[in-house]
Amino acid sequence: MEGVVSVFPSRTRKLHTTRSWDFLGLSRAAKRNLAVEGDVVIGLLDGGIWPESESFNDKGFGPRPPGGRAPAKTSPATSTKIIGARYYKGGFVSGDELSPRDFDGHGTHTSSTAAGNAVVNASLFGLARGVARGAVPAARIAEYKVCWDDSCDDHNILAAFDDAIADGVDVLSVSLGHSEMLDYFEDTMAIGAFHAAKKGILTVVSAGNSGPDPGTVTNVAPWYISVGASTIDRRIVTRVVLGNNKTIVGIDSLNIHDSPKNFSSVIYMSCMAPGQFDDIVEKGKIVFCDADYEQDPYNSGAEGFVAVTTDPDDDAADSYTLPTALVTYDQAKELAQYLRDSPEPVAKIMKSEGVFDAEAPVVASFSSRGPNLLNPGILKPDIVAPGVNILAAWSPKAPIRDDGIDTVTTAPYNIISGTSMRPPTSPAPPRTSNHSTLPGLLGRSCLH
Template identity: 50%
Template sequence: MHSKIIGARAYNQRSTEGLSAVDTHGHGTHTASTVAGRVVGNISLGGLAAGTARGAVPGARLAIYKVCWEDLCSDADMLAAFDDAVADGVDVISFSIGSKLPVRYFEDAAAIGSFHAMRGGVLTSAAAGNSGLDGGSVSNVAPWMLSVAASSTDRRLVDKLVLGNGKTIVGTSINIFPKLTKAPLVFPVNGSCEAESLAVAGRSYKGKILLCTWWNNGTGPVRVGAAGAVMVTYEPDVAWQVSLPGVMVTQDQLNGILAYVNKTRNPVGTIHTSEAVFDSEAPIVAGFSSPGPNMITPQILKPDLSAPGIDILAAWSPVSSVPRRGVAYNIDSGTSMACPHATGAAAYVKSFHPDWSPAMIMSALITTATPMDPSRNRGGGELAYGAGQLNPERARDPGLVYDARVGDYVRMLCAQGYNSTQLQLVTGSNDATPCHPGRRGSAADLNYPTMAVHAAPGKNFTAHFPRTVTNVGLPGSVYVAKILDSRPGLIAVAVSPRKLAFSQLHQRMSFTVAVSGALHAGNEFFSAAVVWSDGQCTCKFCNYTIYVFPCLSESEKCELEQISYNILFN
């Protein structure tokens, strides 16, 4: 049997002393096993989430490139790793590293490195970021890389606090400690459970359950000898690790607990061990997952799609001290966990189509994603989850794909106003054709499964998006376009031509999407889809949203009192 890890490199421009590719944290092991871990039965984290685990492509092998040290990842190290990975002959790059805010491409090591990879025929799948509800915080937004949001699975990890009056509070946590029975409930001074605050208070908390007004991992209560903790979380859809018996609740739930404490002489509570329950609402985009719009190239919707990224059980480095040394499997959440699911799906598609370009693989994943219900997801709809939930099985046979090559992306960068110096920083080559001063074009012309244009509320607009698709289904296929509009009449969408008749495989045909109308309100957004069907296989491949967002930068001229508006398509 071949080795799973066929090579590992470590990079640290700051110091080469003790340089090792060994994962001392656990994050790298977790994401790597999610991509390509073999099938392993009867695993869990201390009995929690027990079952059989496998990576997305268990037959694949891994080449590891370690570029982060104590949560610091240098640009030089990342760029070197990208180039080495391409030279080593990898098929897909999984990049579970992101920033809090997007960065201009010529200043973004991830964008530059992934451009080099794309030029070498290698797709980069990347985490969309964990900045939560902040609109426009989605990162890794270069159109030549896949940006992946995090969503829930149908397994949810919950914990229960039973009050002395018999009332049960259901919260979340990764609590594998034995049940803590009828311990006193105490509200510390100012509700703070930080170690420094608890020590200053000078009170004894030994053997008690602390009621904390803010989430922490429980280290403060542990230091003062507390038996357990109840903590407020603003991410109730995610279970986080705790260092002692604990449960995370919403502020409203904590208020109810405090009401019981304040009217009871000896309030007590019982904290149960966490358990896994079925979640029929899934998939729902994670509260921490960074939403769009794309603040660097607003004509393209980012994130591209969503994948499982909440409460993911995967392998963990045995030398990591988090959650404790020697743990072989761990549960973690983040777009870092979603990214390797999409990476594995990309590798799966490439195994069927080894000659496809990175853009074609991206197109297959994006256009076959399962639509998500915006009413069950937080505001923004497609801005939060892109095209929808990853669907690897459909992606291997999308029927039609968009393709784009190096020259197409260079023209897009020219359309965004990049000068020769900035262009060279991205491409890493002096051979790139300089931008023609009289032929700027538009970034909206890029042959991509997403489209967007700025518009202002109350003002009529018309926008045109030329696109070209390649037939990768059956020779002689005929596709007819249908427009699915969630609110008919608000915005007019037209496709010309409405029929694409292919005579052979790999034939390319072009069409144009025209969008016109006006937004009626400042905060209004609009969703619809253009669906192509050949009568047998329905291929959704142009879905869009209209959304209002602030200026991209202080220097940008925004229409109508410094507000700019976007029509986003996926």
């Protein structure tokens, strides 16, 4: 057929889900050339954006960048900060409003990580409190909503690439990917990024969240930067105070509930069978499980939940509906011994807190690994950047948890982990205050 280069199936891809910049040595006090940064347009292919977030306030921003590089005014959601916002709905049946607005949270999170304004006193219910800011706070954002209900169709992705190239963005951040590696000629992200590269536009993509097994990285085209996730020097812990005044420091759970003043009784359950929590007769007790059951005993009326983690090397803190602490096997043995020794065992699950992690940075356990199985001679991922327990802006239409239990708790800022958090970190180098004339593709070389 005339004008058709190739035909292949449109596949569905998935989205890859305060302290980062200080940890990287980019303090808020660092000297910046705001005139240069204000001329940078970062395009994001994601799940939309919530423009009313304080991270995208356009107060103090000058007119749109000159020279025809900026997108046309494409939505009522645009401003002098968000200078373009498009959406692509072809092929999707979704209950979401047909607009560039974010109803999932992911797109708002990545956008603020890339170019969010500095927001003082940001936190998730007091946790990780500090100044939330993006890689290039003075940069402009062009949002391309290609994902609906956590799914992103290839034909929408390719259409967004076409528009972003025509709009003249400086760099593209794409935090999504396929579950399997595709040949370049059938990979819409690789095709779109190739055409962007021909126009001098750098594309930065997430490596994926399928680690730590080798060969799990799927975004491997040589003309874009594939970014894995690493830890930062803040780890989130949840302390369990026992009635004998001993404290167990739990790992990898995110408890936003205020620390209780009083102790609660503790009961043991094996927690191996679904529905077992329904048999709890006495309410208001902390349930101690010897397994990391996927669903906390929320509907049972339990006061809290302590479980043995099946992956003690996991870096990301998961949020639970109940006050929850995950403990190692050795810590569980200590707790079990206390239950045996005490006629009336009691405990308190404290609110999570951030502690210093001297081992950082290390590659996150979930971050997809090389080698590049398509072209073993090309190193992928290219780099890693902070992607564990990152606080950034969130959509008020999205619950802070995706457990399907708590669908009402929202917050202006949320803590999530994933290699999705990393492409927004990496657009900064090509046109920052210190490299104001460096073209995007040459900027790629500087990151190696």
